Amino acid sequence: MFGATTMLRTLCGWATLVSLLVLAAGGCQRYGGLKRLVHLRAQAEFQCGEAETSVETVTNNTYRAHGCGKSEFYQCHRWDRKCANLTGLARDRARIEFSCPGDQITVIELSTFIFQVRGCGQKANYKCAMRGGVANCTTELGGSP
Secondary structure, rough: OHHHHHHHHHHHHHHHHHHHHHHHHHOOOOOOOHHHHHHHHHHHHOOOOOOEEEEEEOOEEEEEEEEOOEEEEEEEEOOOOEEEHHHHHHHHHHHHHHOOOOHEEEEEEEEOOEEEEEEEEOOOOOEEEEEOOOEEEEOOOOOOO
C-alpha cells in the first residue's frame, strides 16, 4: 500500500508540473493562440518580417494587423481556429464585381465589419464577417456609385 500511495503522489506531482509548464509556455511567444495565427498570416500577406508586423485585439475574436504600410482587419473562429482577412475579402469581392485590378482598389473600414470599397469608378459597402467558420461579405445599402 505504501508503494502505491507514493507512486500516486509522484504522478500527481508530475501532472501538476506539466500543467504549469504548459501554462508558462504560452507566455513565451510574442502572441499566443488566435492572435498568433493572425500575426503569422499578416506577415505572409503583407510580405513583412515578424518585427515589422503587429497585431492588436479589437474584440475577443477580431484583430487588426499592421505592417509594412498596411493595416487589415481579421476575424477568427475559435473552435476550428480559422482566421479570415476581412479587408482582403472585401477587396477580392470588389475586384470581381467591379472587374478591376486589385492594386486599383482601396478599402476603408467604416465600422468593425463594414468596409467601403472603391475602384475603377465604382463604389460599394460590404459587411464582412465569419459565421460558423465561414467568411462572407454581403452588400450593404448606400454603397452603390
